[in-house]
Amino acid sequence: MPGRELGNSIGVGHITGQEADSRITPKVLRQSLQALEHDGLIVRTVHAGPARHVEYELTSLGRSLLGLLDAARSGAEAHLDELIDAREAASPANRSS
Structure with missing residues (x-):
């Protein structure tokens, strides 16, 4: 049935804070990313500088x-x-x- 959704999904790609689903709180997103990093599924890279940002990549x-x-x-x-x-x-x- 068109328009029906089972839940949240985030595809592989670039997602900014403005694009993130508002149903996902920053705390839950942070905890999920930390768990994926802890399990060795992603690697986190912090880029310093005037445009500081963090990238996540699949291992x-x-x-x-x-x-x-x-x-x-x-x-x-x-x-x-x-x-x-x-x-x-x-x-x-x-x-x-």
Whole structure:
């Protein structure tokens, strides 16, 4: 069904603070990136100077998982309506006491 979303997804590329989904708080984004770095999936590089910025890049381990993640995404897309229906059915508003 067009217009239905399962959740947040961030693709590989350049994302600025203004482009980030407002549903992702800076704290949650920072914690997620730290966990990915700790697990060896990404590397963080800080660039000093007048235009200080931070870049994140996939490691070889992170890149090795892209095929698996793409397969999971494809499977989720193929069953998106079923996944959303299950999520909606399990939401507290739809549960009977």
